[in-house]
Amino acid sequence: MALTQMQLIQSLGDAMAWFERELNWGVPPTELRHLCGRIGELYAALITNGQMATEVNQQGYDVVSGDGERISVKTTAMMGAGGHIAFNPNSMEFVDRVIVLRVNTDEMQIETLLNAPVAEAIDLMSPDRGGKRSLPLSRLARTERPRSELKTVSEVSFETYTVRERENGSIEVEKAGTLQVPTKPALRELARKLNISLLNGSGNPLNTRQLGSQVIKSLSE
Incomplete structure (x- = not known):
């Protein structure tokens, strides 16, 4: 099927x-x-x-x-x-x-x-x-599709931040309409505002996707 x-x-x-x-x-x-x-x-x-x-x-x-x-x-x-x-x-x-x-x-x-x-x-x-x-x-040259062509799986907003998860698993953060590159520092800044831990259960730093998922989950709830 x-x-x-x-x-x-x-x-x-x-x-x-x-x-x-x-x-x-x-x-x-x-x-x-x-x-x-x-x-x-x-x-x-x-x-x-x-x-x-x-x-x-x-x-x-x-x-x-x-x-x-x-x-x-x-x-x-x-x-x-x-x-x-x-x-x-x-x-x-x-x-x-x-x-x-x-x-x-x-x-x-x-x-x-x-x-x-x-x-x-x-x-x-x-x-x-x-x-x-x-x-x-x-x-092989890395040939990522343009951001505009990747579907958004989930999107949340907080203050001037917008966080998106794309269909390839990547996380994007916009602050006041400006895309933040690299993504992780902006995610860390947002996580601190939301009192989200930057570490996983084993005490290791969350990667970009993990931290983005935690931020999206927190704001969705």
């Missing part, structure tokens, strides 16, 4: 929360590949107004966009330019587009590393070796 856009958003939020909880328990991101992949597929379906493929790894693609494009989605939690993404060259003929995403474990948000037609993606890959083609992360 096809998921609605709202169900995709809810499922993505649940998957991100589960991923974050596992990280807080000390589980390395490399041990969460399946969950990381699920997050990427949900996000790709969301941003393309599409749907998940009906079968796992169905002929090499994971998502069918609203325009009917068959999309191969690869998701990593590796930070920096090291590492690579592996592709099966035998299934690329069934793919129209390649999307490579990264779950930023520092800020707990999703970054788009590549969103291109399959021919452009193949040009970036290394030659076939052992039945695999690899795409080095060093060749």
Whole structure:
């Protein structure tokens, strides 16, 4: 059964929360590949107004966009330019587009590393070796969608502050109509006004997404 856009958003939020909880328990991101992949597929379906493929790894693609494009989605939690993404060259003929995403474990948000037609993606890959083609992360430029294109999941206001959570998990803060960059100092300032702790239950500083969620929850209540 096809998921609605709202169900995709809810499922993505649940998957991100589960991923974050596992990280807080000390589980390395490399041990969460399946969950990381699920997050990427949900996000790709969301941003393309599409749907998940009906079968796992169905002929090499994971998502069918609203325009009917068959999309191969690869998701990593590796930070920096090291590492690579592996592709099966035998299934690329069934793919129209390649999307490579990264779950930023520092800020707990999703970054788009590549969103291109399959021919452009193949040009970036290394030659076939052992039945695999690899795409080095060093060749990928981060190409985030403009803020205006990202849907707002929740939004709250307090005094001159406006706090938004976007569909990719990122947090934005505006103060008197001006976007605050970086976000975290403004969130800390707002948290102090609301008597919200800057630390989690283990005594570690909250990251931007965690602190933003706490501020949004407090103001929503």
